[in-house]
Amino acid sequence: MSAAVVSADDDIFEPTLQSILDQKTLRWIFVGGKGGVGKTTTSCSLAIQLAKVRRSVLLISTDPAHNLSDAFSQKFGKEARLVDGFTNLSAMEIDPNGSIQDLLAGQGEDTDAMGGMGGMMQDLAFAIPGIDEAMSFAEVLKQVKSLSYEVIIFDTAPTGHTLRFLQFPSVLEKALAKVSQLSNQYGPLLNGFLGSQGQLPNGQNLNEMMEKLEGLRQTISEVNAQFKDENLTTFVCVCIAEFLSLYETERMIQELGGYGIDTHCIVVNQLLFPRPESNCDQCNARRKMQKKYLDQIEELYDEFNVVRMPLLTEEVRGKERLEKFSDMLIHPYTPPE
Amino acid sequence: MPSLLLVVLLVEVAVHLVNTIGATAINDMLWNIYLALPTEVSKQATEKNRLQKEYLAIRRDLNATSSQDQFAKWAKLRRQHDKQLEQLEKMKASHDASKAKFDRTAGVIRWSATSGVKFILPWIYGKEPMFWLPNGWFPYYVEWILSFPRAPLGSISIVSWQTACAAAVLLFSDSIKAILASVLGTKSAQKQPATSTTREKGPTPASSTANGKKDS
Numbered sequence: 001m002s003a004a005v006v007s008a009d010d011d012i013f014e015p016t017l018q019s020i021l022d023q024k025t026l027r028w029i030f031v032g033g034k035g036g037v038g039k040t041t042t043s044c045s046l047a048i049q050l051a052k053v054r055r056s057v058l059l060i061s062t063d064p065a066h067n068l069s070d071a072f073s074q075k076f077g078k079e080a081r082l083v084d085g086f087t088n089l090s091a092m093e094i095d096p097n098g099s100i101q102d103l104l105a106g107q108g109e110d111t112d113a114m115g116g117m118g119g120m121m122q123d124l125a126f127a128i129p130g131i132d133e134a135m136s137f138a139e140v141l142k143q144v145k146s147l148s149y150e151v152i153i154f155d156t157a158p159t160g161h162t163l164r165f166l167q168f169p170s171v172l173e174k175a176l177a178k179v180s181q182l183s184n185q186y187g188p189l190l191n192g193f194l195g196s197q198g199q200l201p202n203g204q205n206l207n208e209m210m211e212k213l214e215g216l217r218q219t220i221s222e223v224n225a226q227f228k229d230e231n232l233t234t235f236v237c238v239c240i241a242e243f244l245s246l247y248e249t250e251r252m253i254q255e256l257g258g259y260g261i262d263t264h265c266i267v268v269n270q271l272l273f274p275r276p277e278s279n280c281d282q283c284n285a286r287r288k289m290q291k292k293y294l295d296q297i298e299e300l301y302d303e304f305n306v307v308r309m310p311l312l313t314e315e316v317r318g319k320e321r322l323e324k325f326s327d328m329l330i331h332p333y334t335p336p337e
Numbered sequence: 338m339p340s341l342l343l344v345v346l347l348v349e350v351a352v353h354l355v356n357t358i359g360a361t362a363i364n365d366m367l368w369n370i371y372l373a374l375p376t377e378v379s380k381q382a383t384e385k386n387r388l389q390k391e392y393l394a395i396r397r398d399l400n401a402t403s404s405q406d407q408f409a410k411w412a413k414l415r416r417q418h419d420k421q422l423e424q425l426e427k428m429k430a431s432h433d434a435s436k437a438k439f440d441r442t443a444g445v446i447r448w449s450a451t452s453g454v455k456f457i458l459p460w461i462y463g464k465e466p467m468f469w470l471p472n473g474w475f476p477y478y479v480e481w482i483l484s485f486p487r488a489p490l491g492s493i494s495i496v497s498w499q500t501a502c503a504a505a506v507l508l509f510s511d512s513i514k515a516i517l518a519s520v521l522g523t524k525s526a527q528k529q530p531a532t533s534t535t536r537e538k539g540p541t542p543a544s545s546t547a548n549g550k551k552d553s
Contacts, residue, residue: 243405250412254419299409 013305017046017236017265017329021053025231028152030261033238034248035158038269038309040067041316042238043155045326050151051089058149059083059091060140063157066093073318080147085319090149094140141223176217183210230262238267241290246297253301266304268297270311273335308333342467345458345495349502352451353510363447364440371439378435385428392421459495466492 020026029050031043040061047059058080061068068091069076072083080090144152227233235256239245249266256263271290274283297306309325310333316325355363372379395418404411464487470480472491480491488494 243408246408247404250415254416293408296408300412 013264013303015305015307015332017049017267017305017307019305020046020234020236020265021049021330023231023234026151026234028154028227028233030154030156030233030235031238032156032235032252033158034245037238037240037245038267039063039158039238040071040155041322041325042236042267042269042309042329043153044068044071044322045316045329046236047089047091047153048086048323048326049329050153051086054088054150056088056149056151057090058144058147058152059089059155060144060152061091061093061155063155064095065157068093068155071317071322083319142219176214176220180210180214180217228260233261234265235261235263236265236267237263238269240270241268241293241297243293246293250300264304265307266297266301267307267309267329268294269309271308273310275336310335341458341462341465341495342498345499346502346506348451348454348458349499349506352455353503353506355447355451357510360444360447364443367443368436368439378439381428381432381435385425385432388421388425388428392418392425395421455499459499462495463487464489465495467495467498468493 020029029046031039031046033039040063043059043061047057051057059068061076066076072091074084076091076093078092078094080092083089083091237249237252239249253263271294272283272287274280274287278284294308307329309328312325314321316322372382395414399411399414399418402411402414466484466488469492470483475483483497484490484492484494485496486494
């Protein structure tokens with residue numbers, strides 16, 4: 001039985017993530033896929049491998065269900081923290097929905113007391129779709145920029161979420177352009193009856209606020225440009241050899257193409273390699289199904305680095321196991337004969 | 338230049354034709370003629386038709402392919418499908434835009450060639466008599482009305498002539514309609530006996546003719 005057919009070394013696109021390690025210009029790496037396919041394990045492994053060849057690596061989880069702490073058996077928070085046992089690998093977990101509350105709380109304590117104009121302006125600004133997540137994202141990026149990491153790996157939330165996240169810059173830029181234009185047109189009018197200082201009722205300044213928004217817009221468009229640069233950013237798709245996962249991956253790859261975000265790596269996780277003499281019916285049946293989808297993947301994504309990862313008999317948690325697992329991203333797994 | 342009397346009559350005929358056939362129908366007809374000409378727009382239209390055919394073929398293939406069993410083939414078809422759909426939508430938008438532009442231009446030209454001329458002619462030739470009435474045949478007030486608004490008394494003004502032409506055209510077209518209706522009615526009545534009894538269907542053409550006449 002040919003259960004050992006994994007390697008396709010004659011391919012031009014080798015089945016490893018070596019190309020990512022070799023591409024020294026990379027700054028942002030996104031790891032994404034459907035839920036439960038092993039995004040966190042893959043991103044942790046990739047981070048470990050990158051830490052071996054780069055000066056400093058930061059791993060960020062934007063998944064509301066944070067798993068980094070789980071994978072490394074160590075608590076991470078909103079601030080970047082070194083991972084135990086590494087000198088150049090840090091990790092942090094951000095909640096894309098949480099930080100907007102902080103932001104709002106910091107803006108004006110007496111908003112409720114005054115009601116009226118200030119609240120309205122805020123409502124207007126925050127009514128832009130996706131602005132909350134984008135703002136927290138921008139906040140993180142600002143932080144990350146000042147921290148000067150060589151590579152930043154994003155462990156993203158399941159598919160739909162990720163795509164929305166990456167879409168923000170474009171959406172937001174459009175929305176903010178509208179707001180800026182509005183303020184330019186009606187600014188003089190508003191200033192006319194707000195007084196020469198442009199003071200809003202709750203002590204905010206109209207011009208200041210517009211400047212802030214404009215600044216945000218600039219940050220975001222800068223980030224947008226970086227994400228669309230294939231020398232700086234790449235997206236690693238993680239999937240399992242099953243129909244729905246494959247379907248989502250295809251959709252994601254098409255959408256990423258639409259946004260102009262580079263992607264050339266696919267990690268196929270949780271592959272079964274039952275021993276030839278194994279008489280586990282489920283394993284053999286599943287292996288057969290996975291084989292079918294693997295062939296389809298090979299046919300469809302002939303211009304991708306398709307990495308095949310085995311399903312282990314143990315949970316991949318803790319530094320040692322992650323390191324062992326991560327090795328298979330670089331050296332293709334060969335099942336025991 | 339042909340005589341003014343004839344021009345006014347022709348303009349009335351044209352206006353009446355436009356009103357009966359309908360502006361949209363005329364525009365559509367002109368648009369089809371325009372598309373048959375070797376222009377940029379017609380090239381685009383044939384391209385669009387070709388693309389639409391291809392798109393439908395791919396769509397059929399896509400529906401016939403099982404996404405579970407032949408994922409690679411299905412996904413490739415899907416990519417093509419999406420790309421073509423996008424292209425098609427873009428083309429459709431530009432096609433619609435050029436049609437709207439054409440419709441606007443055709444509408445302006447059509448209006449000025451018919452109704453525009455109809456309004457302008459009395460304005461230019463308002464003071465000219467179309468022809469003179471025999472002296473003393475009509476009382477003063479009739480002469481006054483016929484020469485309304487600016488033509489010399491005792492003549493027919495262009496406005497009166499227009500009104501007369503319009504009435505004549507209407508009468509003429511209505512009688513043609515009635516004749517056509519009665520001819521078609523008898524024809525269909527002659528056809529019918531093959532399928533059913535003659536006696537029962539006998540009165541029908543007569544009544545339809547009567548209806549046609551009543552309309553006129």
